[in-house]
Amino acid sequence: MDFIQPADVYLINTCSVTSRTDYKSRNAIRKALQAKAENPAAKIIVTGCYSQINPSSIRELGEVDLIVDNNSKSSIFSKITTNDHSFQTVDQFSEFDDMDTFTMFEHTRAFIKIQDGCDFFCAYCTVPLGRGKPRSRTPEKVIEQIRTLADRGYREFVLGGVNLGLYGRDLPSGQNLENLLPVIEALSGVKLIRLSSLEPQFLTASLIQVLAGMQKLARHFHIPLQSGSDQLLISMKRHYSTSRFSEITASLMAAFPDAALGLDIIAGLPGETDRLFQETMDFLQDLKFTYLHVFPYSIRPGTLAAGMPDQVNGNTVNLHISRLLELSSRKKETYLKQLIADQTAITGIVEGREKDYWTGVSDHYIRFYLQEAGCLKGSYVRLKPEKILDDGLEVRLCD
Ligand code: SF4
Structure with missing residues (x-):
């Protein structure tokens, strides 16, 4: 909701992934403070990564009622009612903070957080x-959460985490993704399971084998590459080389020949010269993938890269971004044309109406547009691609 509307509580979940999100977080708190000036009974509660990393700078902004650490979000209500101001620092986080829910509000797919933290x-x-540090939701709790949402009609489940591949490392029972995924697939009501971003080194031969044996897994993977320059991968402390990355993605695509493969790339990492950027472009040209998520590098105080020389100027970063996005569009078009040529069947859940079409995001992470009179929001459909339309595919129902 907007801050101009009166409220009993303003809850602000801050983010610190870039300097821009820091700014937006501070701005939201300032607006809440202005609203509180009009309505002094309102409470302002701040949580999330920006306040976790910079609690003192939050207090400097004004009279915030409560700062809740990132591992106590499930206790916000009890903290307000008991006036509990305790705050854990990250080194005190020991267990996954379970936050059960029974609705995803306007979303047709259910996002299930199964992992938190990262020590890479x-x-x-x-x-x-x-x-x-890494913490995992227990398999019992994951299953319970998915059952709750499946009983309420959700059919697509996106499994997410800060570093998903670390799932289970902290669990005593030796649980991991390989043994969790088949259990989720066996649950009634589950139609589609999608993995959020997975670091490349976790795509081992045995995990790929498990994934290939699944019937309900979305043909869509998202892997952070960040740079196609080996020199930058080393300086950024990424633990793979470009040749290893190629091998991993080749194994994955051999098991899922029609899958969509998305990659994260950061433009303008410290030390990214024109030559090293060209290495990234050359590497990507030759790689089989579907689209890029491109992020500009943002100096983050407290990180190793923030103190590195050779920070890249904004104009060069923008140039690199536009070249990457142009390559991404070409790769995506090639992929869509291939799906049409092969008449690859795609599946998905209808999210709603757009223009004259029913639309949703398919298992292959492609927006589909379907002209079909008898469709219903939330229905699970099997489709054949007809032609490229806007950012996705016009489709027909499978016979
Ligand atoms: S970018 Fe690296 S440190 Fe950050 S969450 Fe991913 S793996 Fe962890």
Whole structure:
């Protein structure tokens, strides 16, 4: 809701992934403070990564009622009612903070957080400072949460985490993704399981084998590459080389020949010269993938990269971004044309109406547009691609 509307509680979930999100977080708190000036009985509660990393700078902004650490979000209500101001630092986080829910509000797919925290300390990343060490939701709790949402009609489940591949590392029972995924697939009501971003080194031969044996897994993977320059991968403390990355994605695509593969790339990492950027472009040209998520590098105080020389100027970063996005569009078009040529069947859940079409995001992470009179929001459909339309595919129902 907007801050101009009166409220009993303003709850602000801050983010610190870039300097821009820091700014937006501070701005939201300032607006809440202005609203509180009009309505002094309102409470302002701040949580999330920006406040976890910078609690003192939140207090400097004004009279915030409560700052809740990132591992106590499930206790916000009891903290307000008991006036509990305790605050854990990240090194005190020990267990996954379970937050059960029975609705995703307007979403047709259910996002299930199964993992939190990361201790990889990539040179540019502030996440370990805001989220702490890896923690996993127990398999019992994951199953319970999915059952609750499946009983309420959700059919697509997106499994997410800060560093998803670390799932289970902290659990005593030796649980991991390989043994969790088949259990989720066996649950009635589950039609589609999608994995959120997975670090490349976790795509081992045995995990790929498990994934290939699943019937309900979305043909869509998202892997952070970040740079196609080996020199930058080393300086950013990424633990793979470009050749290893190629091998991993080739194994994955051999098991899922029609899958969509998305990659994260950071433009303008410290030390990214024109030559090293060209290495990234050359590497990507030759790689089989579907689209890029491109992020500009943002200096994060407290990280190794923030103190590195050779920071890249904004104009060069923008140039690199536009070249990457142009390549991404070409790769996506090639992929869509291939789906049409092969008449690949795609599945998905109808999210709603757009223009004259029913629309949704398919298992292959493609927006589909369907002209079909008898469709219903939330229905699970099997489709054949007809032609490219806007950002996705016009489709027909499978016979
Ligand atoms: S693995 Fe991901 S979350 Fe962890 S430090 Fe690296 S970029 Fe950040």
